[in-house]
Amino acid sequence: MRRVTLTQFLIEQQRAGRINADLRLLLEVVARAVKAIAVNVSKGALAGVLGEAGTDNVQGEAQKKLDVIANEILVQANEWGGHLAAMASEEVETVCRIPFDYPKGGYLLLFDPLDGSSNIDVNISVGTIFSVLRNPPGDDEPQEQDFLQPGHQQVAAGYAVYGPATQLVLTVGNGVHAFTLDREMGSFIYTQPYMTVPEDTKEYAINASNARFWEAPVKRYVDELQQGKSGPRGKDFNMRWVASMVADVHRVLTRGGIFMYPLDEKNRDKGGKLRLMYEANPMAMLVEQAGGAASTGRERILDVAPVALHQRVPVILGSKDEVERVVAYHTGA
Numbered sequence: 001m002r003r004v005t006l007t008q009f010l011i012e013q014q015r016a017g018r019i020n021a022d023l024r025l026l027l028e029v030v031a032r033a034v035k036a037i038a039v040n041v042s043k044g045a046l047a048g049v050l051g052e053a054g055t056d057n058v059q060g061e062a063q064k065k066l067d068v069i070a071n072e073i074l075v076q077a078n079e080w081g082g083h084l085a086a087m088a089s090e091e092v093e094t095v096c097r098i099p100f101d102y103p104k105g106g107y108l109l110l111f112d113p114l115d116g117s118s119n120i121d122v123n124i125s126v127g128t129i130f131s132v133l134r135n136p137p138g139d140d141e142p143q144e145q146d147f148l149q150p151g152h153q154q155v156a157a158g159y160a161v162y163g164p165a166t167q168l169v170l171t172v173g174n175g176v177h178a179f180t181l182d183r184e185m186g187s188f189i190y191t192q193p194y195m196t197v198p199e200d201t202k203e204y205a206i207n208a209s210n211a212r213f214w215e216a217p218v219k220r221y222v223d224e225l226q227q228g229k230s231g232p233r234g235k236d237f238n239m240r241w242v243a244s245m246v247a248d249v250h251r252v253l254t255r256g257g258i259f260m261y262p263l264d265e266k267n268r269d270k271g272g273k274l275r276l277m278y279e280a281n282p283m284a285m286l287v288e289q290a291g292g293a294a295s296t297g298r299e300r301i302l303d304v305a306p307v308a309l310h311q312r313v314p315v316i317l318g319s320k321d322e323v324e325r326v327v328a329y330h331t332g333a
């Protein structure tokens with residue numbers, strides 16, 4: 001079968017009028033940066049890139065060397081192309097500006113350069129998550145406020161998962177499409193067109209060690225799953241928790257399931273664990289584009305009105321039937 005590359009896929013999306021040349025260039029540059037990150041991640045101990053960087057990020061989390069490397073790769077790859085007005089990164093407190101001597105474009109790129117990096121040192125899959133917004137009109141430098149757009153305004157979203165294979169999963173609003181890196185060619189090959197989340201599932205993902213902190217609706221939902229065949233759900237469920245959002249969400253997109261990092265007593269003061277702008281929003285766009293649902297438990301994630309660049313939200317996403325059930329329990333149904 002003829003192999004279609006990411007480049008060809010993007011040219012065809014442009015020909016169909018779904019993206020313009022600047023967005024195509026942006027996605028090509030992100031894909032190239034992801035390949036460079038994959039090279040660093042796959043070297044592991046051989047490249048002296050494991051372990052702590054000796055610094056903390058804006059979240060107050062100890063940065064891994066690879067967090068810093070991945071962030072630098074993404075910023076340096078994207079700053080000169082002329083397609084971006086500015087960038088925002090989980091690893092950087094303020095807006096990442098385009099150097100004055102480079103041209104600016106009409107898009108804002110937000111990313112978590114290396115999500116799940118606590119798994120790096122134990123060789124478990126990690127990933128890069130990215131979100132693309134339009135820069136609001138006006139020719140002054142984008143401020144944080146310009147990034148604070150609800151997720152339904154994203155023009156593209158995606159992630160790379162650095163697993164046994166390196167895959168890039170992408171949506172530009174016309175379904176979800178997956179590409180697998182051919183390391184010999186250095187090209188992303190189109191391997192999964194129109195990924196869809198099965199509506200029904202037998203798999204759930206949650207960090208069960210937090211059970212004592214969950215709110216009642218989540219406790220009720222998980223308890224029913226754990227009762228299995230003899231309980232109200234009438235079937236047995238299986239549990240997975242990689243503690244790497246990209247890996248867990250990729251599994252949900254590939255074979256269904258529900259992924260939850262709900263509001264709990266531990267993270268209530270922060271509003272949740274996962275970040276809205278560059279984790280929850282891009283994953284919510286992907287899951288909805290794949291026929292699933294994504295909620296905070298109280299509202300659709302893509303409708304959340306952002307108030308801060310690094311704000312956190314509860315995340316319940318995956319198979320539509322399951323997410324709707326959890327939401328119903330939150331509303332007392």
Ligand code: P6P
Nearest residue numbers: 115116117118207243244245246
């Ligand atoms: P916990 C990784 O640090 C992350 O941000 C997500 O990728 C992952 O789903 C979650 O945190 C894991 O959190 O509390 O299980 O370590």
